[in-house]
Amino acid sequence: xxxxxxxxxxxxxxxxxxxxxxxxxxxxxxxxxxxxxxxxxxxxxxxxxxxxxxxxxxxxxxxxxxxxxxxxxxxxxxxxxxxxxxxxxxxxxxxxxxxxxxxxxxxxxxxxxxxxxxxxxxxxxxxxxxxxxxxxxxxxxxxxxxxxxxxxxxxxxxxxxxxxxxxxxxxxxxxxxxxxxxxxx
Amino acid sequence: xxxxxxxxxxxxxxxxxxxxxxxxxxxxxxxxxxxxxxxxxxxxxxxxxxxxxxxxxxxxxxxxxxxxxxxxxxxxxxxxxxxxxxxxxxxxxxxxxxxxxxxxxxxxxxxxxxxxxxxxxxxxxxxxxxxxxxxxxxxxxxxxxxxxxxxxxxxxxxxxxxxxxxxxxxxxxxxxxxxxxxxxx
DNA sequence: GATAAATGCGACAGTCGCGTCGCAGAATAG
DNA sequence: CTATTCTGCGACGCGACTGTCGCATTTATC
Numbered sequence: 358x359x360x361x362x363x364x365x366x367x368x369x370x371x372x373x374x375x376x377x378x379x380x381x382x383x384x385x386x387x388x389x390x391x392x393x394x395x396x397x398x399x400x401x402x403x404x405x406x407x408x409x410x411x412x413x414x415x416x417x418x419x420x421x422x423x424x425x426x427x428x429x430x431x432x433x434x435x436x437x438x439x440x441x442x443x444x445x446x447x448x449x450x451x452x453x454x455x456x457x458x459x460x461x462x463x464x465x466x467x468x469x470x471x472x473x474x475x476x477x478x479x480x481x482x483x484x485x486x487x488x489x490x491x492x493x494x495x496x497x498x499x500x501x502x503x504x505x506x507x508x509x510x511x512x513x514x515x516x517x518x519x520x521x522x523x524x525x526x527x528x529x530x531x532x533x534x535x536x537x538x539x540x541x542x
Numbered sequence: 543x544x545x546x547x548x549x550x551x552x553x554x555x556x557x558x559x560x561x562x563x564x565x566x567x568x569x570x571x572x573x574x575x576x577x578x579x580x581x582x583x584x585x586x587x588x589x590x591x592x593x594x595x596x597x598x599x600x601x602x603x604x605x606x607x608x609x610x611x612x613x614x615x616x617x618x619x620x621x622x623x624x625x626x627x628x629x630x631x632x633x634x635x636x637x638x639x640x641x642x643x644x645x646x647x648x649x650x651x652x653x654x655x656x657x658x659x660x661x662x663x664x665x666x667x668x669x670x671x672x673x674x675x676x677x678x679x680x681x682x683x684x685x686x687x688x689x690x691x692x693x694x695x696x697x698x699x700x701x702x703x704x705x706x707x708x709x710x711x712x713x714x715x716x717x718x719x720x721x722x723x724x725x726x727x
Numbered sequence: 728g729a730t731a732a733a734t735g736c737g738a739c740a741g742t743c744g745c746g747t748c749g750c751a752g753a754a755t756a757g
Numbered sequence: 758c759t760a761t762t763c764t765g766c767g768a769c770g771c772g773a774c775t776g777t778c779g780c781a782t783t784t785a786t787c
Contacts, residue, residue: 388573502707514695522687539720
């Protein structure tokens with residue numbers, strides 16, 4: 358029985374295709390229709406509904422899927438200097454591309470969603486930024502809230518730019534550089 | 543006959559109310575319905591349609607209105623150092639709040655709109671950034687395209703933050719500071 | 728080759744936003 | 758006060774998106 362986990366084989370493949378399509382399409386226009394996503398996934402609208410009954414169900418699934426990819430990273434870099442961790446997140450985020458754009462395009466898109474721990478991630482970020490401050494990588498004159506907002510803005514921007522103008526790693530380098538210099542003492 | 547210009551009196555007032563409401567609502571969710579905007583403007587949907595026949599007509603009107611507010615600035619600061627001009631834009635932009643969020647939330651929202659001179663504004667920005675580079679305020683390692691994208695990102699972020707967390711002028715200061723340091727040699 | 732799983736197609740009703748009316752009441756100008 | 762302008766209300770048809778079916782077809786599993 359492969360019921361609950363990730364469902365092996367063909368089943369898992371189309372599921373992923375739909376999620377990827379949703380990320381790609383919704384990253385650019387969150388009001389895009391399910392037809393548009395099905396088309397992008399090269400799947401009939403019926404099939405899409407077989408995997409995700411609701412529009413909401415697809416949103417939720419994409420949300421947890423995207424967050425899961427972010428969480429994969431956490432463990433490796435736990436005890437590095439805080440600013441290095443932030444840099445790591447930034448680079449990893451840029452690599453995630455559409456998923457990140459989907460996640461951070463609109464701060465209140467997921468308000469009230471049980472899977473969106475508005476506090477959780479934010480609390481971790483605050484702690485990280487505060488640690489970076491103690492370690493001398495962030496100036497005292499920078500409010501924590503601004504550092505966090507700027508972090509997401511830079512991440513989002515780099516992810517977006519690397520879809521068009523600049524190669525991914527160049528965009529990531531620029532993002533890292535810009536953020537470090539913006540908040541440095 | 544007050545036909546074409548800005549239409550005096552009550553006429554102009556409701557028109558502005560609708561535009562303001564559209565900016566406020568669409569800044570947060572561009573797929574919001576006209577009903578939502580009418581409600582925000584404290585006006586019936588009928589009245590809204592009397593002023594703007596189309597959804598598109600309202601979008602266009604808000605676009606030109608917002609751009610017009612930006613253009614008001616241009617003349618005063620023509621011969622200042624380029625980076626000071628950019629700073630001026632940044633501060634003025636933050637003050638415009640929702641209008642700026644509406645304008646710059648999605649780079650391709652207005653693609654193909656006759657009022658949106660994708661080249662015009664972009665060309666001016668490129669020239670400004672290049673001048674700032676010559677004047678030594680922007681490092682050579684920073685691609686012009688990144689400087690421009692980052693500028694809008696910081697502007698957008700500051701405008702958004704100043705709606706919630708931080709006082710307007712503080713957000714503006716932080717934005718200016720962050721941008722200058724990000725691109726400085 | 729037979730069985731089961733996955734998919735596509737087309738149709739359906741339901742909902743929502745849109746744009747347009749006409750009419751009646753309120754606000755304003757003269 | 759009267760005529761004009763501005764506004765709100767409710768209705769209508771239209772189109773798009775949504776969620777759900779049943780049935781036929783392809784694909785894979787054994």
